[in-house]
Amino acid sequence: MSRWPLAVLPGLFCLSAAVRAQEVPAATPVAPAAAEIAEPAPDADPLAWVGRMTASLSATSGNSRSRAAQVDVDVSRKKGGGKTTLTAVVSESQSGARSERETTAGRWGGTAQHDRDIDAEHFAFARMGIEHDRVIDLQTRTQAALGLGRHLVNEADRTLDVFAGLGRTVSRYRQEKTIGGETDSRFASNIVLIGNEYTRQFTPTVSFKQRLEGYLAIDGDRNHLYKLTMALNVDMTRTLALTVALSDTYNSRVASDQKRNDLALTTGLSVKIGP
Numbered sequence: 001m002s003r004w005p006l007a008v009l010p011g012l013f014c015l016s017a018a019v020r021a022q023e024v025p026a027a028t029p030v031a032p033a034a035a036e037i038a039e040p041a042p043d044a045d046p047l048a049w050v051g052r053m054t055a056s057l058s059a060t061s062g063n064s065r066s067r068a069a070q071v072d073v074d075v076s077r078k079k080g081g082g083k084t085t086l087t088a089v090v091s092e093s094q095s096g097a098r099s100e101r102e103t104t105a106g107r108w109g110g111t112a113q114h115d116r117d118i119d120a121e122h123f124a125f126a127r128m129g130i131e132h133d134r135v136i137d138l139q140t141r142t143q144a145a146l147g148l149g150r151h152l153v154n155e156a157d158r159t160l161d162v163f164a165g166l167g168r169t170v171s172r173y174r175q176e177k178t179i180g181g182e183t184d185s186r187f188a189s190n191i192v193l194i195g196n197e198y199t200r201q202f203t204p205t206v207s208f209k210q211r212l213e214g215y216l217a218i219d220g221d222r223n224h225l226y227k228l229t230m231a232l233n234v235d236m237t238r239t240l241a242l243t244v245a246l247s248d249t250y251n252s253r254v255a256s257d258q259k260r261n262d263l264a265l266t267t268g269l270s271v272k273i274g275p
Contacts, residue, residue: 048077048274048275049075049076049077049273049274050075050076050077050273050274050275051073051074051075051076051273051274052072052073052074052075052233052241052243052270052271052272052273053071053072053073053270053271053273054070054071054072054073054231054243054245054266054268054269054270054271055069055070055071055072055268055269055271056068056069056070056266056267056268056269057069057268064095065095065096065097066093066094066095066096066104067093067094067095068091068092068093068094068104068105069090069091069092069093070089070090070091070092070264070266070268071088071089071090071091072087072088072089072245073086073087073088073089073273074086074087074209074231075087075273075274081116081117082114082115082116082117083114083115084112084113084114084115085111085112085113085114085115086110086111086112087110087111088108088109088110088111089107089108089109089110090107090108091105091106091107091108091264092105092106093105093106103134103135104135105135105264106133106134106135107131107132107133107134107135108131108132109129109130109131109132110129110130110131111127111128111129111130112127112128112129113125113126113127113128114126115149118148120151120154121150121151122148122149122150122151123148123149123150123151123161124146124147124148124149125146125147125148125149125163125165126145126146127143127144127145127146127147127165127167127193128142128143128144129142129143129144130142130143136254136255136258137173137174137175137177138171138172138173139172139173139174140171140172141169141170141171141172142169142170143167143168143169143191143215144167144168144169145165145166145167145168145191145193146165146166146167147163147164147165147166147167147193148163148164148165149161149162149163149164150162150163156201157200157201157202158198158199158200158201159197159198159199160196160197160198161196161197161198162195162196163193163194163195163196163197164192164193164194164195165192165193166190166191166192166193167190167191167192167193167215168188168189168190168191169188169189169191169215169217169225170186170187170188171186171187171188171221171223172185172186173185173186177255178255178256179221179223179253179254179255180221180222180223180253182221187220187221187223188220188221189217189218189219189220189221189222189223190217190218190219190220191215191216191217191218192215192216192218193213193214193215193216194213194214194216195211195212195213195214196211196212197209197210197211197212198210198211204235205234205235206232206233206234206235207232207233207235208230208231208232208233209229209230209231209233210228210229210230210231211227211228211229211230212226212227212228213226213227213228214226214227215227221253222252222253223251223252223253224251224252224253225249225250225251225252226248226249226250227247227248227249227250228246228247228248228249229245229246229247230245230246230247231243231244231245231246232244232245233270238272239271239272240269240270240271240272241269241270241272242267242268242269242270243267243268243269243270244265244266244267245265245266245267245268246263246264246265247263247264248261248262248263248264249261249262250262
């Protein structure tokens, strides 16, 4: 019985060598392909500007004639513990026949804000803004503020920031206006800025952003200005989305020929900016 193992050892050795000889060539071409598939895709540039540009257009003809266009840009970039956000809006709207055409919207504006993290929960910010509105004869309104904020919620799918600061706002009109019992073409005041910003990613294709700002005058014309913006984005492709946006501006003191509320609801297409 002891000869059986000794007799099969040469055969087992030859079989093992043959198997190894067949495995080596087969594994050689597979290794590069497997390595190529397993290689991770390059990461997106962390310093790139990201955001959206939204355009909405409308036109009517026949018994009523009107045309309207609005473009909104909202981009931001994070770098070295700080975040820079830029926004811009251009809105034009006209109605009526060519000989009696009336401008119902003619405004543009922009803001720039830089946030600098103090720690994981708190940040400091500097904010500047400018706007123009032909309908209410506003030549320019400039706003500047410095303050502090706090990250109340800072998660992957939602964020909530609150902030407060001190600043100054100056409004210049093309003609003299009577506002709050004062007649002039320039109105200025020191202000307290308060507000919040909320973002939410409901699903991989549905996102929401809301921002509220209150400019509370503590001297000068005593005009309190509130700005609310909201936007719901539904992605259709990797670069295009359907956007429904609401903006509302409220002035506590306006001229007699103006209204306190300026509300706009728009629906348009957004183009994704950034990676």
